Structure formats: C-alpha cells, structure tokens
Amino acid sequence: MGLRPAADGPSVVACTTCRRADDGADHPRAGARLADALRAVRASDPSYAGVAVEGMPCLFACSEGCVVHLRAPGKVGYVMGRFEADEDAARAILNYARAHAASDWGQVPFREWPDGVKGHFIARVPPPGLVAE
Amino acid sequence: MGLRPAADGPSVVACTTCRRADDGADHPRAGARLADALRAVRASDPSYAGVAVEGMPCLFACSEGCVVHLRAPGKVGYVMGRFEADEDAARAILNYARAHAASDWGQVPFREWPDGVKGHFIARVPPPGLVAE
Numbered sequence: 001m002g003l004r005p006a007a008d009g010p011s012v013v014a015c016t017t018c019r020r021a022d023d024g025a026d027h028p029r030a031g032a033r034l035a036d037a038l039r040a041v042r043a044s045d046p047s048y049a050g051v052a053v054e055g056m057p058c059l060f061a062c063s064e065g066c067v068v069h070l071r072a073p074g075k076v077g078y079v080m081g082r083f084e085a086d087e088d089a090a091r092a093i094l095n096y097a098r099a100h101a102a103s104d105w106g107q108v109p110f111r112e113w114p115d116g117v118k119g120h121f122i123a124r125v126p127p128p129g130l131v132a133e
Numbered sequence: 134m135g136l137r138p139a140a141d142g143p144s145v146v147a148c149t150t151c152r153r154a155d156d157g158a159d160h161p162r163a164g165a166r167l168a169d170a171l172r173a174v175r176a177s178d179p180s181y182a183g184v185a186v187e188g189m190p191c192l193f194a195c196s197e198g199c200v201v202h203l204r205a206p207g208k209v210g211y212v213m214g215r216f217e218a219d220e221d222a223a224r225a226i227l228n229y230a231r232a233h234a235a236s237d238w239g240q241v242p243f244r245e246w247p248d249g250v251k252g253h254f255i256a257r258v259p260p261p262g263l264v265a266e
Contacts, residue, residue: 008262056264060257129141131189
C-alpha cells in the first residue's frame, strides 16, 4: 500500500470499495460501479473534460457509501457520500465538480448546486497551506 | 469569505464553529474550546512543535462535532470527529498527528493509534496529485 500519481487538476476521486445495502457478492461493489458511471458520464459530454475521474480504495467513510472526494488546486475540497451507484448520481457529482472547478476558491453558490448533491456533504477540507476564513 | 494562508507543514485544522450538545449560549463554542485545548497541549511539550494548530470555521460535518482535519504534505489526510472539547481529546489528536507527520505516506500503524482517536475517523483524503493504491 501507499500512494500513486493521479491527476493534479480538478478531480472526482471515487471510493471504489464502498458498498451499498443492495450489493450482492457476485458483482462489482457499488463504489466501483459509481466510478464507472462517472467515467461514462464524463466521456459523454466534452464540458466535463476539465474534471478528471479517479478511483481509490476506501475513503474511510464506509457507513456513508457511495463516497467521493472532490478536489481542485487551491480550492476547498469536499467529501460527499450517500450516493447511489447510478448515472443520475454521477451526473450530479460531475455538474457540481464542474462548477467547483470554475469557482474562485471552491465555494459553489447554493443556487448552482445540482439537486443530486444536496444533503450529500460529509466534510470540507482546505487546500494545502490555506484555511477558510 | 475565502481562503487565507496557514501553515503548510503537518497541521491539525480544528473546526472552530462545532457545537456539542452541552454548549451553552454564553461561552465559546466547543470547537473553539477544542482549538484552545490543542494549542495549550501543543505548547506544553516540544515534541509537538512539528505539528501546527490552525482554526477554521465549519468543516461541514456539524453533526459529528467536534471535528478536526489532519494534514501533512504528500500524505493522506484525515477528517476526524465526535471529540469532546477537552485536554484528553487534544492530546490524543496531537499524538496521532505527530505519528502521522512521521509516517511515510500518512498511514499510522494501528498499534500506534492513541485510544482517544479510535472510532473518530470520518474520512480520509489523498494529497494533491496522488491517490492511495
């Protein structure tokens, strides 16, 4: 175990090991399915090209799956969870990530929040060397 | 609102606006009291000098207060919560932060975890440009 290089621009890091209550033993975990849905939705629309999709095992929020971490250089990042592993969730996450990437410091005006992310925030984290005022 | 410069080395970023159920209206919020406890414990022992203590309003995990974010350059960071605003919690957080700062990539062996941080993890977040394997 350890770290490996990943995109250093705006990114959605999806937890690939998250389970949902309806996960069976015989198919990929919900987290892996959400990561696939994020990649498929991203590929369907060039306006998402500025947001990378990454997978990473376990974001330590197992009771809140499916979980993603949203980050961009110099901006406040977020941990969001309680997502279904489906296209609607992937689209809401990517729409929010696109607005986040375009924001000054990571704060997206509430009026721009996709409905699909409301109520899904677990935490926010400041970027290196900075804290929120 | 926005971002302001903070320590760019190993740090504990304490949410200063967290409330606990026993918070009254007439004294500082639990988050601010935990930040004060972290600063006091840090100042009491030079072995904590390598870990900065920062305050920041609202880490978006209000139901899990008191909440802190632990970070260090190039290492996986953590969001931890459900802490009391007292010296015991501050010492456990700083002992963990000191071990985190000394670790290769942010993973502290479980045998080194202070009892006071067990069960307090909310999420982990990879450092910029990297993800966990």
